[in-house]
Amino acid sequence: MRNLIRVAAYFTFLTGAAVAQPPLIYNRSIYNAASFIPAGVPSGTIAQGSIFSIFGTRLGPTSSVTASSFPLGNTLGGVSINIIQGATSMPAIPVYVSGGQINAIMPSTAPLGMVSVQVAFNNLKSNMAPVQIASSEVGVFTATGTGIGEGVLWNFISQKSQPVNSPTITAKPGQVITLWATGLGPVPYADNIPPTAGNLPVQVQVFVGGQPAGVQYSGRSSCCAGVDQLVFTVPNNAPSGCWVPVYVKTAGANLSNFVTIAINPSGATCTTDVLPQVTTAFIKGQTLGEAIVTRTTTRHDIGTIAPVDVTSDYHVSFAFEPPVTPFPFNPALAFPPSGTCTAYMHASDLLDGRAGSPPLPGIVPTTMPLDVGPPFMLTGPNGTKTLSAGFFSATAGFLGGLISNNILPSSLFLDPGSYTLRGFGGTEVGSFTTNFTIPQPLNWTNRLQTNLVPRAQPLTISWTGGDTSQVVSIIGFGDDLPTNSSTAFVCIAPPGATSFTVPTDILSTLPAGRPNPLQSKDVIYLLTLSGSSLKPINATGLDVGLTSYYSIIGKTVYWQ
């Protein structure tokens, strides 16, 4: 009996405590409801009149409530939100409330600059959470719901036929598209009534594959408060591809999240010019395997008195069956077309090689890997190595390294030459033997001059050498550690190019380097996929299999 009383008292305490506890807004957990861009990167503000999301606990009723009629109220499901700056206080308009998340409209009259957001649920007030308000900051809604990947873009065929763009429902150059977003800016009328159609007085540009698109409309959707529509035409010179980057620029400065559109002049399912066989397998849900070896050479000379060169050889292999979905997107496989760039802004340290920082959404396959059997064996000029585990997971490992200044003597393995990769077969993927070549490395000719990089000026990267049919990409990172915010950009150089200029729009998405460089991780990698290393892996159980060698040449930089 005594124990029962103690247990009952415990649950009474729990119940009482739960009722008494106020709402709690989680730290750094207020975002544009479409882009989810964190506050630490340049596009991480909340626009007047936009829909924003608040994450926390006990924020509202256990069962979610959605606003269903106009005029919208200042309270929904017992939840209200206040925007506070000094002595100024005004309500935001909730449109969706639940225990863990609130979506609300930031008042068009909200004060610019830093404000505090406070939630009240059943008269219990939450903590105040800081957020920065801007006049415009567009977030484009995505089909994946993550802020990256396929945008919510409607292909205009007729008034009655406007399917959502996807790799299998592609757009053609010249086609009219409706883009759904939030954050164009304030409206000159109340935010809680049905919006009035009409262009908003903010300069708007839409870019498709880096090409400016003609914009026919940029204003509120008449259906939904806080929701914007941008109607544009796919430029005739826009590149084809499955994941062509699209972004919105407002007031000549503020960039949205980068989403993708599938473009094919024929209107058929899209293809890509980089690794088209991988793209096809990924879209169709075919079994896909790739055995990758890579040599990385990074010069660390920001924040050090003397430069340090780090070279290391790794192997990575994977085999899986991607799920069939109308909106397939994996940042590691969804390449932008040659000659274009895309960018990802994310609330994490994207360069954190260890567990702890969440990776970009979609980058970790959601299906179980296929059983390929015992570790592969690689034979080359420096002998034979078993591609055993030891790095990240059971399918990746370290092969050798070298650090200058006599920090680590050389144990490098992946020198140029001919290689043979052997797989011994498992329950799902059969055995195979594939020969491939690692060519002489490409030379990044202006690497040492790429040091302090002004984000307001284009950045040209030049190189020589490599092999024929190589694919060169420029990948940049800007990690702002104190705010746990990162931007990564990916540019694919056109075939045969010996230089590439990263546009200022792309660079402007990066957070500025901190005065103390130990608080920033800024680096550029010149990543080259060798054409001579791309050989098919012919194994049972794999629809598409490839060997590949990537040369990665890195340089620490400082984004000014």
Place this chain on the structure above:
Amino acid sequence: MNFHFSRSTKFMAMGICLSLGWFVLESCDCDESKEDQFPGFWVACIGNQPALMSYSGNSATIVSTDSSPNFNPAQWDCSHPNSPHYKNSQASAFPIGTPSGPNGYARKPHAASSGAAYLPQQLRDLPFLPDVPPSANPVCDASYPDVFQTVHTQALVTRISTCPFKIKVSIPVVTRPLQVVMTPDGSSALVTSFDNAVNFIDLATNTVTYTLMTDPSINPNGLAISPDGTRAYITSFNTNGGVAVIDLASRTIIATLSTNAYPQGVTITPDGSEIWITYPLGSSVDIFDTLSNTYVTGLNIGETTDIAFNSTGTRAYITSQATTPGSVVVVDTSSYQTLSTYTVGLGASDIKMSYGDQFLVVNNDAGGSISVIDLKKDAVVTTQLGGNSAPSGIAFVH
């Protein structure tokens, strides 16, 4: 085929195990004494003299007033109310070297005596870095930073060169100094003095250039400076408690936050958005929003002494003396939920995170030991220092 449990699955399993453990514990029909609840040792001031205490049944008893391997009375100050429950001193590092790279914050790959070289810290957290054998002791040179330490009983702040390790200068401050922190630009140091003062030291001249005398009701102890160098936060270690917010440009107190009694440490998140307050005599950690200077939430963790954040501010590591031996509680700073706990040495006090977020160093003052938590390996190594050591203050110098 191998199956791997995700981290969330592991936590869920751990939570289920803990829940089962709670029911088992609650089903125990045994009566507990205070000795069962507090099986460890603590230090109390008995007649203005420090004494090592423990429970015997429900009675607090003096174990010793003399030096022992785990207790050195000289390390404790019983000269004012509620002592010795505050940190004896605090050390902070400031890199002083040949400027290189943006704004002169440079680290050198120091040549080492063994012929190997010292790996710059900032390399440790970038991808594509091979494992590197531990470096030998580095050769001293002038690029090593200095360390600043308060000398509580002598009203001094000492500036110490770390290579060679020697005192450069002793700077007189207001009596009973407790903690010292550098401004982000490295131009100044602030020092709290329990006797109602905050000292401003010019690091170019090593002199106190200004002394902010506080109201007598404020006993400055903990100290944190915002990353932008505009604000300082000072805890008042007395029954009134409170945190004073100081505008560093005008050197005036511009706000006071109400807290529980005896707030000791104040640690600011890397982005400057929150301050976290520890209570060595209490049972919580309190969190305040720095934009609005309002209370956010509290964590139910007992006898907390210090906090370290990882570089991205996503994890807080909180030392607690509520357990025997001490512990480090890991908290998700987004949801404010406890994730895990490390067991360290007796009397866990100061804690610092190394660059690269791999190592946490913990002083265990009552146990005379230092614990190093390797977050990469998820392992703890506790080393007894020997003699009468009671470590106080940590500073990473390279």
